[in-house]
Amino acid sequence: MSSTAHHPDGQPLRSDAERNRGRIIAAARTVFGRDGLGASMASVAREAGVGIATLFRHFPAKEDLVAAVFADRMDAYVTAVGEALDDTDPWGGFTGFIEAICAMQAADRGFADVLTMTFPAAEAFEARRAEAYQGFLELITRAKRSGHLRDDFASQDLILLLIANAGVVNFAGEFAPDTWRRFVALLIQSFQAPARGPLPDPPEDDALYQAMRRAGPAGPSTQERPGGD
Amino acid sequence: MSSTAHHPDGQPLRSDAERNRGRIIAAARTVFGRDGLGASMASVAREAGVGIATLFRHFPAKEDLVAAVFADRMDAYVTAVGEALDDTDPWGGFTGFIEAICAMQAADRGFADVLTMTFPAAEAFEARRAEAYQGFLELITRAKRSGHLRDDFASQDLILLLIANAGVVNFAGEFAPDTWRRFVALLIQSFQAPARGPLPDPPEDDALYQAMRRAGPAGPSTQERPGGD
DNA sequence: TATCAATCGGAACGCCCTATCCGTTTTCGG
DNA sequence: CCGAAAACGGATAGGGCGTTCCGATTGATA
Numbered sequence: 001m002s003s004t005a006h007h008p009d010g011q012p013l014r015s016d017a018e019r020n021r022g023r024i025i026a027a028a029r030t031v032f033g034r035d036g037l038g039a040s041m042a043s044v045a046r047e048a049g050v051g052i053a054t055l056f057r058h059f060p061a062k063e064d065l066v067a068a069v070f071a072d073r074m075d076a077y078v079t080a081v082g083e084a085l086d087d088t089d090p091w092g093g094f095t096g097f098i099e100a101i102c103a104m105q106a107a108d109r110g111f112a113d114v115l116t117m118t119f120p121a122a123e124a125f126e127a128r129r130a131e132a133y134q135g136f137l138e139l140i141t142r143a144k145r146s147g148h149l150r151d152d153f154a155s156q157d158l159i160l161l162l163i164a165n166a167g168v169v170n171f172a173g174e175f176a177p178d179t180w181r182r183f184v185a186l187l188i189q190s191f192q193a194p195a196r197g198p199l200p201d202p203p204e205d206d207a208l209y210q211a212m213r214r215a216g217p218a219g220p221s222t223q224e225r226p227g228g229d
Numbered sequence: 230m231s232s233t234a235h236h237p238d239g240q241p242l243r244s245d246a247e248r249n250r251g252r253i254i255a256a257a258r259t260v261f262g263r264d265g266l267g268a269s270m271a272s273v274a275r276e277a278g279v280g281i282a283t284l285f286r287h288f289p290a291k292e293d294l295v296a297a298v299f300a301d302r303m304d305a306y307v308t309a310v311g312e313a314l315d316d317t318d319p320w321g322g323f324t325g326f327i328e329a330i331c332a333m334q335a336a337d338r339g340f341a342d343v344l345t346m347t348f349p350a351a352e353a354f355e356a357r358r359a360e361a362y363q364g365f366l367e368l369i370t371r372a373k374r375s376g377h378l379r380d381d382f383a384s385q386d387l388i389l390l391l392i393a394n395a396g397v398v399n400f401a402g403e404f405a406p407d408t409w410r411r412f413v414a415l416l417i418q419s420f421q422a423p424a425r426g427p428l429p430d431p432p433e434d435d436a437l438y439q440a441m442r443r444a445g446p447a448g449p450s451t452q453e454r455p456g457g458d
Numbered sequence: 459t460a461t462c463a464a465t466c467g468g469a470a471c472g473c474c475c476t477a478t479c480c481g482t483t484t485t486c487g488g
Numbered sequence: 489c490c491g492a493a494a495a496c497g498g499a500t501a502g503g504g505c506g507t508t509c510c511g512a513t514t515g516a517t518a
Contacts, residue, residue, distance in 0.1 A: 041477085057496085163401075171440050174440065176437065179389065185427075186386070190418045199411050203407075208404070243514085245465065245466080249466085279466080
């Protein structure tokens with residue numbers, strides 16, 4: 001990848017502009033990965049060694065930077081579901097996929113946040129999310145047919161798991177980085193067939209989508225306390 | 230309750246001061262319950278119909294207001310564990326307690342946040358938290374002895390559940406308020422004996438305590454987006 | 459009713475955030 | 489190598505936050 005970026009009218013960037021663009025994305029990868037999407041644009045500019053105006057010239061809004069930075073993570077997301085579908089063991093593919101994306105959340109706090117939001121303006125970005133989701137639906141079907149996944153498992157349960165794991169990762173990631181493994185293992189065991197009991201109905205897809213919309217960038221990932229000390 | 234407040238030197242408050250104190254606590258209950266601890270002090274003052282300075286005279290720091298507002302919720306927390314211990318069915322007591330406190334999280338976003346933080350300055354407050362935790366340890370022991378709770382369940386798993394459920398409640402509470410019920414039901418089923426598989430070790434208590442310290446007030450509960458729109 | 463301390467409330471402080479303005483510097487084609 | 493276009497970056501705007509200051513007001517007392 002790393003295809004050189006261009007202006008909207010097709011002209012290539014000047015050499016210094018292209019260099020800075022790369023630095024900014026690399027810096028944002030580091031900062032968002034460590035601090036979550038709550039990290040400030042100024043901290044990204046500092047890490048990149050560029051002025052704040054340069055950052056905003058390349059990415060007019062924070063959302064644009066986020067979409068650019070996590071494009072390759074979304075690719076990895078799609079790849080992960082593809083590999084899970086290639087697995088000859090439906091249950092192993094299903095659980096392996098869940099563990100893989102939760103590991104991605106643990107490895108990158110920014111991506112953990114990204115997975116629980118939508119960025120309607122970034123269409124290619126959202127298209128990949130939808131693609132992965134379609135693949136996951138197929139994973140569900142196969143895992144149910146194999147008899148290993150409980151029949152009342154709903155696709156919405158993946159969103160719940162991602163939300164919950166984002167919370168666990170943001171909470172414990174710094175002091176007990178592996179906590180998510182135990183948490184995810186527990187949930188996966190509850191997904192296993194046969195069901196140990198009935199479940200309340202899952203939420204409507206629309207409701208979850210609205211909830212994902214509500215949180216634009218700059219929300220999550222428990223920030224530093226403002227007043228504290 | 231509602232014992233009239235007094236000055237540090239024992240004098241009673243002037244009538245208007247006492248009236249305002251009550252209004253502030255009632256307003257904070259409303260605002261924190263609806264918006265989480267991320268709600269601003271100014272919004273509490275507005276809801277109470279008092280000036281911002283009046284709020285800070287009664288509660289010198291946000292943490293003090295939080296401790297005052299949620300004192301009765303902490304009492305309810307302790308009461309809930311006591312009632313669970315009175316249950317003749319160890320597993321029913323255990324699961325009932327978990328459902329009860331998760332319901333409290335869903336009913337009050339502020340309390341959902343409170344359960345995942347510590348306020349070392351508010352000693353009586355933290356003493357109640359410790360009291361409830363001790364009771365929960367006894368609930369665990371009994372539920373394991375009855376053979377209904379998996380042997381490798383750890384007390385730390387309660388913290389993980391509270392963190393995860395706080396995330397679910399904050400995420401879906403507005404658009405799909407009952408989502409937490411399904412999520413909690415799933416986790417409870419994974420707690421049930423016999424274990425369906427091994428689990429990674431739980432985090433150290435110290436690590437979780439540090440994580441709870443890290444988040445002072447004014448962190449959580451996905452705020453309104455600053456730049457957005 | 460007069461007095462004075464207790465209490466009130468809005469303006470202001472200091473810090474952080476996203477985003478923009480504009481004078482300065484750098485790149486690159488002729 | 490020079491000049492115009494492109495890109496740079498620090499200062500600034502505009503808003504939100506927790507918290508503090510201080511002149512105006514109000515409740516209790518005599």
